[in-house]
Amino acid sequence: MKSHAKVVVIGGGVVGCSVLFHLARHGWTDVVLLERDELTSGSTWHAAGGMHTINGDPNVAKLQKYTISLYKEIEELSGQATGVHLTGGVLLAATEARLDWLRGVVSKGRYLGIDLEVISAKEAAELMPLIDPSKFVGAVRNKEDGHLDPSGVTHAYAKAARKLGAEVERFTKVEDIVRRPDGLWRVITNKGDVIAEHVVNAGGLWAREVGRMVGLELPVLAMEHMYLITEDMPEVADWNKKTGTEIIHAVDFDGELYLRQERGGMLMGTYEKANKVWSEFQTPWNFGHELLEPDIDRIAPSLEVGFRHFPAFQKTGIKQIINGPFTFAPDGNPLVGPVRGLPGFWVACGVMAGFSQGGGVGLALSNWMIEGDPGADIWAMDVARYGDWATMAYTNAKVRENYSRRFSIRFPNEELPAGRPLKTTPLYDTLAARGAQWGVSYGLEVPLWYAPDGVRDEFSWRRSTDFEHVAKEVAAVRNGVGLSEISNFAKYKVTGDGAAGWLDRIFACKLPKRGRMTLAPMLKDDGRLIGDFTLANVDAEWFVAGSGIAEQYHMRWFEAHLPKDGSVRIEALGQKLTGLAIAGPKAREVLAKVTRADVSNKAFPFMAVARMDIGMAPCLVGRVSYTGDLGYEIWVAPEYQRAAYQALLAAGEEFGIGLFGSRALNALRLEKNYGSWAREYRPIYGPVEAGLDRFVAYGKDTDFIGKEAALAERREGGTLRLRAFIVDAVDADVIGDEAIWHDGVVRGWVTSGGYAHNSKKSVAMGYVPKEIADRPDGFEIEILGQRHAARIQAAPLFDANFERMRG
Ligand SMILES: Cc1cc2nc3c(=O)[nH]c(=O)nc-3n(C[C@H](O)[C@H](O)[C@H](O)COP(=O)(O)OP(=O)(O)OC[C@H]3O[C@@H](n4cnc5c(N)ncnc54)[C@H](O)[C@@H]3O)c2cc1C
Secondary structure, X not given: OOOEEEEEEEOOOHHHHHHHHHHHHOOOOOEEEEOOOOOOOOOOOOOOOEEOOOOOOHHHHHHHHHHHHHHHHHHHHHOOOOOXXXXXXXXXXXXXXXXXXXXXXXXXXXXHOOOEEEEOHHHHHHHOOOOOHHHOOEEEEEOOOEEOOHHHHHHHHHHHHHHOOOEEEOOOOEEEEEEOOOOOEEEEEOOEEEEEEEEEEOOHHHHHHHHHOOOOOOOOEEEEEEEEEEOOOHHHHHHHHHHOOOOOEEEEOOOOEEXXXXXXXXXXXXXXXXXXXXXXXXXXXXXXXXXXXXXXXXHXXXXXXXXXXXXXXXXXXXXXXXXXXXXXXXXXXXXXXXXXXXXXXXXEEOOOOHHHHHHHHHHHHHXXXXXXXXXXOOHHHEHHHOOOOOOHHHHHHHHHHHHHOOOOOOOOOOOOOOOOOOEOOOOHHHHHHOOEEEEEEOOEEEEEEEOOOOOOOOOXXXXXXXXXXXXXXXXXXXXXXXXXXXXXXXXXXXXXXOHHHHHHHHEOOOOOOOOEEXXXXXXXXXXXXXXXXXXXXXXXXXXEEEOHHHHHHHHHHHHHOOOOOOOOEEEEOHHHOEEEEEEOOOHHHHHHHHOOOOOOOOOOOOOEEEEEEEOXXXXXXXOOOOOOOOEXXXXXXXXXXXXXXXXXXHHHHHHOOEEOOHHHHHHHHHOOOOOOEOOOEOOOOOHHHHOOHHHOOOOOOOOOOOHHHHHHHHHHOOOEEEEEEEEOOOXXXXXXXXXXXXXXXXXXXXXXXXXXXXXXXXXEEEEEEHHHOOOOOOEEEEEOOEEEEEEEOOOOOOOOOOHHHHO
C-alpha cells in the first residue's frame, strides 16, 4: 500500500468506487480507495438494483439521469458487466391527488430532457400486465427506468478507476484519521498509515463512525429495508414469451411499493410505515455480508395492497425475503461536499439510491475537489444544508418520517411534523396563541400564516384554506402596517482591522458608507452567484444578513476565504440575534412612536441603518423591507425580542397593525419581482442572468472574487434571464420547477411563484433563454399538467417607481 496519496477514499461501496472512478477520469490518479473487507461490504451488495431518473429536486434528477447514462461507459472501460436492463417503467397513481403530483413530475421532465408521458391506467396495464387497472386513475411512463447488478456496477467502477491509474486496497480498515500540523491527513489503517491531502468519507453504513474519527456527527441513520422475491410466475413467463421483453418496472406510490421482474418471478419492495431503525447509535464493525432477520408482519399491510393492485401475486409463493440496512439523511437526499472547518475532508454518504445517484455524486464531488466547484447545482445534496442542530435524535425522528413517507405525496402547503419544534424564538408561544401556523427553516420554527380558531391548512395542490387569511395579512401591510418575525434570516458579524478590505473582495458590491446598507451579491470564481446578502456598515463593525437555510453553506465559503493572519473575524449569530419586521405605509409612524431616534425620511432614508431603542429594547434597525414597501428590519437580542414586539404591537394598534407570516411575505415580494436565495438565486446563474448585475460594482478597483468572469458575463450577456410572469391561473398557482413554454416548445423553468393578493395576480418567476426573454407574448406556464397563458411582467406590479419604498 502506498504511504502517500493525493486522495484517500474510504469505502468500497458503489459510492466510494464511483468517487474513485470520477477522480481518476478527471485526471487525479494518485488516489487510493481503502475498503475494510471485499468491495460492496456495506449496503451495496444486497440492493434491489433499481434505478430511476425522477427525483423531487430537478438538479438531483439531472444527476440521476447522468448516473444511468454512465453505465455503458464504465462497462466498456472496465470490461466488467453491469447487468443493466433498461426496461422502462410506469409510475402509478391510485388517486387524483397523486396524478396531479405526477403531472408536475412530467412538467419538470420536459426541461430536464427526461422523456415522461401521462397515460391511462388501462394503457399502463397494457405495458405492465400484472396491474389491475381498476385500482388506478392514471400513470406516467418513464422509458429510463431499469435495474442492474449492484456488485457488477461497483466492480465496474473500481476496475475502470484502476485502468485509469487509481488504486484499490481491500481488507484495509481505516481505524483513525488525524489532521497533522501541516494540514495533511494521516489516515491510520490496520496495514499502516497513508498521508493524504484529501480524505473522502464514503463509509456508507459506517459513515457516522468515520465522521466521528474527525469529530463530526453526521446526520445519517440506517433503516432496515425489505423486498421479497417470488417463485416463478406463469404470467411473467407468458409475457416474456409473448413480447420477447421483460416485465417493466412499476412504482405504486399509493401502495408504497416498487416492483420489477427478477428471473422468472417478481421482486416487490416496500417502504413500510412501521419501519425500524438499524444500529441507532453505533454500526458494528463486524457487520459484513449478512442479512437481517425478515419481519413479514411489518410489511404485511403494504403487501396486502400489493396483492390487490397486482392480483397475480395472490397465486404465487414467496421464495425469499431480503432485509438489509441502508442509510438516509433526514430529508432522504445524499450528504455530499467539503465539510466546514475541516479543509480537505469531504463526504459522500447518506446515499439512499446509490444506483440512481452514485454516478452523479461521484461526478459532483470530483469536480468540486479538482475544480473547486461541483459544476452543477447540488444544493439539495450539499452536506452544508444541515448544521449542528441536526442532532442524532433529530436525525432519528426525521429519517423515520422520511422513510415512512418515501412514496407519500407532500403537498406544497404541507409541513412535516417529526423532529419539531426544535429551535424556537422567545415569541413562539405568543405567536402560537395568535394562531401562527408553523413552517420550519434550518431547524427554526417560522410563522407561515395566522389562522382563526378552527381553521387549518387543508393540504392541496390548489389554493386552500389559508388563501383568504393570507390575503388579509397582505392587505394589512399594503393598507396600513404589518408585523412579522424574521429571525430565520442568517445574521453575521464581521470585525477586525481587515474587515472592510476582506468584504470588498468577497462581495461584488460597493461597500456602504457608515450608517448605510447595500445589497451584496457574492460570486464564485466562475462569476456565478454564491450568495446574496444585505451588508450594513454599523459603527465599528459590519453586519450581514442573508438566507437562513444557507448559514452553514455560506460560513463554509466565508471561512475558506478568510485571511490567515487573523485580521478578520466572522461570526454566524444564529439565534443570538432575533428579528422583527414592520412594513406598510404606516410603518414609519409606528416606529416613530416607540423610539427617540429621528426616523423621518430625511434623517433615516431608505437603506439607512442605526442602533436605536424600541421601547426599552436595544435594537439594530435597517430601513429595508423584503415586502418592497416602506418598512424596517429590526434586529434584537432574544432576551429583548418580546419587549420590542410588544412595543411595536401596542404602537401599531391605532393603525390596525396585523401580523403576517412568510406566505404573505411571499405574496408581497412577488409583486416586486424580488427573488430569493435557493430559488431565483442559485450557484448556476450569473448576476446578469439573475438581474442582480445592478448591485455589482464592476468598476471598483478591488479584484473581488469572480470579477473577471462577471465582466465576461456582462460583455457576453450570459445565456438565461430571470423573468416574472403573470399567469392566467385559475385555482392553482405555480409552486416551482414547472415548465415554461414559448411558442409551443418548453424553453425554461419556474423557480417560484404564488398568488400576489394585493395585485390579485398569479405570479411565477423563472428562467428563460435570453433570446426570448423580452418577447411580449407566446409564453405558457404549465400547472398541474395544464398550460396557462403567461405574460412577462417587466415592471413590478407594486410600487414600480419606488415611491412607497423610498418615500
Ligand atoms: C434491501 C435494500 C434494497 C435496496 N435497493 C436499492 C435499489 O433498488 N436501488 C438503489 O439505488 N439503491 C438501493 N438500495 C440502497 C443502496 O444499497 C445504497 O444506496 C448504496 O449501497 C450506498 O452505497 P455506499 O457506497 O454509500 O455504502 P455502502 O455500500 O455501505 O459501502 C460502504 C463501504 O465502506 C466500507 N467502509 C466503511 N468504513 C470503513 C473503514 N473505516 N475503513 C475501510 N472501509 C470502510 C464498508 O466496508 C463498505 O464496503 C437498497 C438497499 C437495501 C438495503
